[in-house]
Amino acid sequence: MSIIVTQESPDIDPAEYRKVFGALPTGVTAITGLTAEGKPMGFVVGTFMSLSLEPPLVTFCVDKGSSTWPTLRSLGRFTANILSTEQLPVCRALSRKGEDKFQGLDFEIGENGTPRIAGATAWIDCEVLSEVVAGDHYMIVGGVDAMEASEREALLFRGGKFGEFELWPAPAPEAKKA
Helix, strand or coil: CEEEECCCCCCCCHHHHHHHHHCCCEECEEEEEECCCCCEEEEEECCCEEEECCCCEEEEEEECCCCCHHHHHHHCEEEEEECEHHHHHHHHHHHCCCCCCCCCCCEEECCCCCEEECCCCEEEEEEEEEEEEECCEEEEEEEEEEEEECCCCECEEECCEEECCCCCCCCCCCCCCC
């Protein structure tokens, strides 16, 4: 099913739009699949998130100009690999244009037939359920089939830079008033 979202374009400067939304940190997730010929393929998104607990659904957005998404869409399944802080080279490899993005990357093929990248913070195997055309992107909804998380810290992106999350101690509970 495809739903088209349109809106009259307001007078918003694209540079200002990027600046404002660049202030919001996002996780870095590699969306991966395996072609019918057995070739791994994938790309990186900063828009991956949980959508629903019951049923378990996820969503991400991909540029309509992506050369990888049409093939992954046709396969009907993907794995979302939430990249860890040690995986900036993986992010760069899967962000480049070209055919051999997986050269030198360590991965295994999961039960759903898609690549799970070694060292990721988590992997989530999914089935493609729907796609919405939204402006210059597609918004994808996936049904979760299987998943696993590690204790690794997630790679983050903010303001054109990569980094990691600094954990602060939880605030002390407030004393009850008598």
